[in-house]
Amino acid sequence: MSSTTNTIIPDNTEILIIGGGIMGLSIAYQLCLRGLTDIVILERSYLTSGASGRNGGGVRQQWSTENNIRLMQESVELFRNFATEFKLNTWFRQDGYLFLARDKKTIGQLEKNIRTQNQFGVPTTMLSPEQVCEMIPELDGTDVIAAAYNPTDGVLFPWPFIWGYKEQILNMGGKIYTFNEVVDIDVVPNGFVTHTPKGSIKSKRIINAAGAWSPNIASMIDIDLPTTFVRHEICSSEPLKHFLTPMVSDLSTGLYFSQSMRGEIVGGVSVKGQPSSDSMQSTFAFLTTYAFHLSKIIPLLNSVKILRQWAGPYDISPDGNPILGAPKHIPEFYFCSGFVGHGFMMAPIIGVYYADWLANGMMHPIFEQYALDRFNKKNIPLEKETLIIG
Numbered sequence: 001m002s003s004t005t006n007t008i009i010p011d012n013t014e015i016l017i018i019g020g021g022i023m024g025l026s027i028a029y030q031l032c033l034r035g036l037t038d039i040v041i042l043e044r045s046y047l048t049s050g051a052s053g054r055n056g057g058g059v060r061q062q063w064s065t066e067n068n069i070r071l072m073q074e075s076v077e078l079f080r081n082f083a084t085e086f087k088l089n090t091w092f093r094q095d096g097y098l099f100l101a102r103d104k105k106t107i108g109q110l111e112k113n114i115r116t117q118n119q120f121g122v123p124t125t126m127l128s129p130e131q132v133c134e135m136i137p138e139l140d141g142t143d144v145i146a147a148a149y150n151p152t153d154g155v156l157f158p159w160p161f162i163w164g165y166k167e168q169i170l171n172m173g174g175k176i177y178t179f180n181e182v183v184d185i186d187v188v189p190n191g192f193v194t195h196t197p198k199g200s201i202k203s204k205r206i207i208n209a210a211g212a213w214s215p216n217i218a219s220m221i222d223i224d225l226p227t228t229f230v231r232h233e234i235c236s237s238e239p240l241k242h243f244l245t246p247m248v249s250d251l252s253t254g255l256y257f258s259q260s261m262r263g264e265i266v267g268g269v270s271v272k273g274q275p276s277s278d279s280m281q282s283t284f285a286f287l288t289t290y291a292f293h294l295s296k297i298i299p300l301l302n303s304v305k306i307l308r309q310w311a312g313p314y315d316i317s318p319d320g321n322p323i324l325g326a327p328k329h330i331p332e333f334y335f336c337s338g339f340v341g342h343g344f345m346m347a348p349i350i351g352v353y354y355a356d357w358l359a360n361g362m363m364h365p366i367f368e369q370y371a372l373d374r375f376n377k378k379n380i381p382l383e384k385e386t387l388i389i390g
């Protein structure tokens, strides 16, 4: 088995994937499964260096749009089988997601979402404050009016998915080059020549899977990708005796937290008024905001010790939906970004859709719906996802 390497890259490949996050790896894995193994992934750093190694591991089917609900139903099935398929412990557990509402408008929105989710078979129900407190006796339910709960949502530990995809890609003949930064791309007849400080590579196709850095890659071929890099912070506490089963998200504050299988409380919150930045630095403002909201909702946690704090990029498109597919004038350059704070959970199925298209010519309608040119069609209202955390 060859290994991930940072040596000289080959001159040629059928498909070049830029970015070794969960999206690039998932697509590469699914392409290899379909026999398309002439693939090179170029990653400028190490494989978990981007958002894929820095996220909260939440996996949910509670969404407001049909697209996201269906997408996530399929992705959950793939997550469920991953441990067996890849022979890895993924710590994926379906212990539910609880969205707390403290005002009537939010309840109206959740009720609408629940109707749509139920229509597609997601068993979400509305819980009363008493039911919420019964589920989590440590939770201070003051002002909570209701909560949406789906028992089949869950949480996972992200890194094994990266390791699993990587091993399988290499086993099947795909190549991964870490510490190889793409610095420029030339459009040439029948493809592209991509440049890195360690050499250049020609490819027929490029998949831009550089996450929040995708606009930099797109700009190398003069495409303006309208996604924004927004720092999102998160932290993890000392391990505690288990008391919390579902992932909890308070929609009034943007706070979310879950308890890992090792007992740590892992969570984040949006911090208002922070200057927009592409920095991945941690801030004290985040810690104090998180501590304030968390100890208010679970008073028991007011003296818990935070052991690790880190930040990563949210990658945000103008309508909160991803940008997929290829532009008409450069049809072999594919987008895969704009997944905000939920790209990890969507990556397995996005990989399947991309591979079905590129290897077998079966194009899923999502590639048309989430095409870049939707932002130019001023008369067509964009379907906005409303259940976004953070």
Ligand SMILES: Cc1cc2nc3c(=O)[nH]c(=O)nc-3n(C[C@H](O)[C@H](O)[C@H](O)COP(=O)(O)OP(=O)(O)OC[C@H]3O[C@@H](n4cnc5c(N)ncnc54)[C@H](O)[C@@H]3O)c2cc1C
Pocket: 018, 019, 020, 021, 022, 023, 024, 042, 043, 044, 045, 046, 047, 048, 049, 050, 051, 052, 053, 054, 055, 056, 057, 058, 059, 180, 181, 182, 183, 209, 210, 211, 212, 213, 217, 232, 233, 234, 268, 311, 312, 313, 314, 336, 337, 339, 340, 341, 342, 343, 344, 345, 346
């Ligand atoms: C704090 C936080 C919490 C989150 N929580 C969740 C959650 O609970 N559930 C969920 O589903 N999602 C969550 N997300 C979002 C999720 O992590 C991302 O949507 C997902 O990981 C995006 O994957 P990606 O492969 O597109 O991007 P990334 O993982 O960022 O990968 C892109 C890669 O491209 C590389 N790259 C960039 N430029 C270049 C270049 N020029 N040349 C070569 N390589 C380059 C980067 O180094 C990076 O490794 C969270 C994100 C953050 C930051």
